[in-house]
Amino acid sequence: MSETPVQLLSPDGELTDHPDHPLDVDAPLVRDLLRRMVLARRLDEEALHLQRQGELGLWLQCRGQEAAQVGAVTALDDRDRIFPSYREHAAALCRGIPPAGLLSQWRGCSAAGWDPDEHRFGVYTLVLAAQLLHAVGYAMGVQRDGADEIVMACLGDGAASEGDASEALNWAATTSAPVLFLCQNNQFAISTPARLQQRAPLHQRARGFGVDAHLVDGNDVLAVHAVTATAAAAVRSGSGPVLVEALTYRMGGHSSSDDPSRYRDDAELAGWTARDPITRVERLLGRRGWTDTAFSDELRRESDELAAQVRADCLALAAPGIDSVFAHVLAGGSATVDAERSAHAAYAASFLD
Numbered sequence: 001m002s003e004t005p006v007q008l009l010s011p012d013g014e015l016t017d018h019p020d021h022p023l024d025v026d027a028p029l030v031r032d033l034l035r036r037m038v039l040a041r042r043l044d045e046e047a048l049h050l051q052r053q054g055e056l057g058l059w060l061q062c063r064g065q066e067a068a069q070v071g072a073v074t075a076l077d078d079r080d081r082i083f084p085s086y087r088e089h090a091a092a093l094c095r096g097i098p099p100a101g102l103l104s105q106w107r108g109c110s111a112a113g114w115d116p117d118e119h120r121f122g123v124y125t126l127v128l129a130a131q132l133l134h135a136v137g138y139a140m141g142v143q144r145d146g147a148d149e150i151v152m153a154c155l156g157d158g159a160a161s162e163g164d165a166s167e168a169l170n171w172a173a174t175t176s177a178p179v180l181f182l183c184q185n186n187q188f189a190i191s192t193p194a195r196l197q198q199r200a201p202l203h204q205r206a207r208g209f210g211v212d213a214h215l216v217d218g219n220d221v222l223a224v225h226a227v228t229a230t231a232a233a234a235v236r237s238g239s240g241p242v243l244v245e246a247l248t249y250r251m252g253g254h255s256s257s258d259d260p261s262r263y264r265d266d267a268e269l270a271g272w273t274a275r276d277p278i279t280r281v282e283r284l285l286g287r288r289g290w291t292d293t294a295f296s297d298e299l300r301r302e303s304d305e306l307a308a309q310v311r312a313d314c315l316a317l318a319a320p321g322i323d324s325v326f327a328h329v330l331a332g333g334s335a336t337v338d339a340e341r342s343a344h345a346a347y348a349a350s351f352l353d
């Protein structure tokens with residue numbers, strides 16, 4: 001039986017306190033969270049347009065999941081390391097990764113478009129749940145080094161069904177690794193509903209491994225921010241790993257290659273649209289009188305500029321040379337890789353055009 005998710009902000013924009021997750025809510029905080037979500041959605045929309053126009057090979061939208069990502073990442077310290085899956089675009093923006101970096105992989109120009117050390121944000125991992133083991137291993141290193149940081153490992157409900165997820169939870173629990181697992185339960189593993197994937201909610205399953213866990217309304221950015229702050233403080237204190245399950249909804253398809261209307265009905269989509277994470281924050285700002293025309297105009301201008309930057313950066317990404325495929329196989333290179341590079345060059349040269 002699942003408990004009630006923590007919620008601070010209702011879909012109508014009404015704010016309430018929570019005894020276990022207090023949060024000082026003021027205009028600057030709410031405006032900042034709204035700005036981050038709006039920019040993330042605009043990037044997401046522009047990237048989908050680019051994919052439809054043939055400029056990106058693939059795009060996986062994060063529309064609807066902005067609150068889960070923005071609320072969580074802004075509750076961490078900058079020194080904390082994040083291991084994303086492949087849909088954490090809002091989280092990446094929070095870490096200062098530019099549009100060109102985010103789009104490079106999906107345009108086929110690189111395996112990753114940013115420096116993980118510079119942004120404390122790992123490369124996207126398309127193999128489901130693989131990043132969880134990487135995160136736990138890294139966290140065990142942090143633990144042994146006595147470093148002043150914690151690790152956030154991102155996963156979805158679909159990845160939670162992978163064996164690697166169970167191994168990661170168990171290793172984290174038995175070693176008390178400083179890991180905060182953030183599960184964005186967006187209700188679908190590609191086209192399979194969460195109710196068909198699992199008999200027990202993930203946050204309850206985590207407790208079975210000995211990992212403390214919280215359930216939160218993933219479309220409530222304030223609740224996610226507060227719960228993640230509580231969880232991060234616990235992990236940082238050395239009390240062991242924590243999992244936060246954020247109940248949210250993937251408004252788009254699994255990727256730009258599928259049609260979600262074939263596996264979900266309009267009523268379900270309408271129900272979640274009414275709980276849109278951006279709309280409820282806008283309603284809060286209106287209720288409290290924390291917004292005005294100047295703020296709205298500035299956010300719209302910044303959003304338009306970001307969209308233009310996304311498009312310009314995408315079109316400016318140059319196709320990589322074939323040598324780059326061989327350049328990063330092994331540090332220091334090898335005779336075998338050199339031979340393969342030469343063989344490929346000879347093969348390519350055999351074509352007339």
